[in-house]
Structures are given as C-alpha cells and as structure tokens.
Amino acid sequence: MLKIIIVLLLLAVVISLFSGLFFLVKDGGKTRRVVNSLAVRVGLSVLLLVLILVALWTGDLSLNPTP
Structure with a gap:
C-alpha cells in the first residue's frame, strides 16, 4: 500500500511538472x-x-x- 502511494505521488509530481510547462508555453x-x-x-x-x-x-x- 505504501509503495502505491509513493508511485501515485511521483506521478502527481510529473503531471504538475508538465502542466507547468503547458501553462508556460500557452500563457507565456x-x-x-x-x-x-x-x-x-x-x-x-x-x-x-x-x-x-x-x-x-x-x-x-x-x-x-x-546490489
């Protein structure tokens, strides 16, 4: 369960990253x-x-x- 939450948080960070890029390109x-x-x-x-x-x-x- 903990690993699923970690993966979901990582995905949310990546989505936020790309939304920021989209807003930067769209809005200037x-x-x-x-x-x-x-x-x-x-x-x-x-x-x-x-x-x-x-x-x-x-x-x-x-x-x-x-290792």
Missing part, C-alpha cells in the same frame, strides 16, 4: 498558473520526501542491502 508566463503549478509540485515533493523518511524510520520501507 503572464499568468500565475505557472507559479501555482510550481507551488503544487514543491508541496507534493516535500510530502513525498517526508513520507519516505517516516516510512524508513518506522521500518515500513527498507533499503535493499544487496
């Missing part, structure tokens, strides 16, 4: 939609990082010790 950077997209992307990235760190700290997610 004259509206605040690009800034809002950046804010959403940063918020989602921080949420993803915190979720991964908490999951590692609690032991729900483990690192692969073998």
